[in-house]
Amino acid sequence: DAKTTQPPSMDCAEGRAANLPCNHSTISGNEYVYWYRQIHSQGPQYIIHGLKNNETNEMASLIITEDRKSSTLILPHATLRDTAVYYCIVLSGGTSYGKLTFGQGTILTVHP
Amino acid sequence: NAGVTQTPKFQVLKTGQSMTLQCAQDMNHEYMSWYRQDPGMGLRLIHYSVGAGITDQGEVPNGYNVSRSTTEDFPLRLLSAAPSQTSVYFCASSYGLGRSIEAFFGQGTRLTVV
Numbered sequence: 033d034a035k036t037t038q039p040p041s042m043d044c045a046e047g048r049a050a051n052l053p054c055n056h057s058t059i060s061g062n063e064y065v066y067w068y069r070q071i072h073s074q075g076p077q078y079i080i081h082g083l084k085n086n087e088t089n090e091m092a093s094l095i096i097t098e099d100r101k102s103s104t105l106i107l108p109h110a111t112l113r114d115t116a117v118y119y120c121i122v123l124s125g126g127t128s129y130g131k132l133t134f135g136q137g138t139i140l141t142v143h144p
Numbered sequence: 145n146a147g148v149t150q151t152p153k154f155q156v157l158k159t160g161q162s163m164t165l166q167c168a169q170d171m172n173h174e175y176m177s178w179y180r181q182d183p184g185m186g187l188r189l190i191h192y193s194v195g196a197g198i199t200d201q202g203e204v205p206n207g208y209n210v211s212r213s214t215t216e217d218f219p220l221r222l223l224s225a226a227p228s229q230t231s232v233y234f235c236a237s238s239y240g241l242g243r244s245i246e247a248f249f250g251q252g253t254r255l256t257v258v
Binding site for chain 2: 074077078
C-alpha cells in the first residue's frame, strides 16, 4: 500500500471549513484513499473514502486531484467536537484484507 | 446493534502473567484485526483474520496469539506479559473482499504491565 504524508498539526476556527491535506504520490490505480479520525484515545472512526471522484457524505467531503497524488479532506463547518487526530490511509480494496496502516496523522484543533 | 465490543476496558498485569483480551462483533463481518497504540503513536497491526479459522500476522505479532473459531469472536492472548506490552489495544472488524473496507473499531482495552 502507498505511503502517505500529512502535516503534523493544523488549527481551525469553529464554524469555518477545515481542509486537511494528504500526499500519496506513489498511489496505484486500484488503491483507495480512506480517512479516519480518532477523538481523544477512542477507537478510530471511519469518515470517508474514494478512488478517483470527489466524494461527499454527512460528515465530510473528499477531494482527490486528477493525478490522484494528493487529496484533501474537508470538514465544511468545523465544531469543537471535530478536534481529533485525522489519518489518511491508502490501501488496495481487493487485497488489503482490512489491514490499515496508520501513520502519525494530523492533529486538528478547532478553536472557539 | 452493539458493533465491536472489547472487554475488559482496563487491565493491570504483572510481568509474566498471561491473559486474553476479548473482542466480539455482531455485524457478521469477515475481517477482524487487532491493533496496539503506544502513547503519541499511530496504531500498529498485531494480527488479523479474514474469516473463521484463518489468521495471519501483522506488523508486531511477537508475544501475542490469536484464534478465530467463530465469525463473531477474535480473542487476543498475551502469553507472558512484559512491560513493553503496556499499550492501548483496539479490535476492528470490516466486511470482506469486494465490499467497502469501512472498519469499525472497539473502544479499546488499556493494558498496563508492571
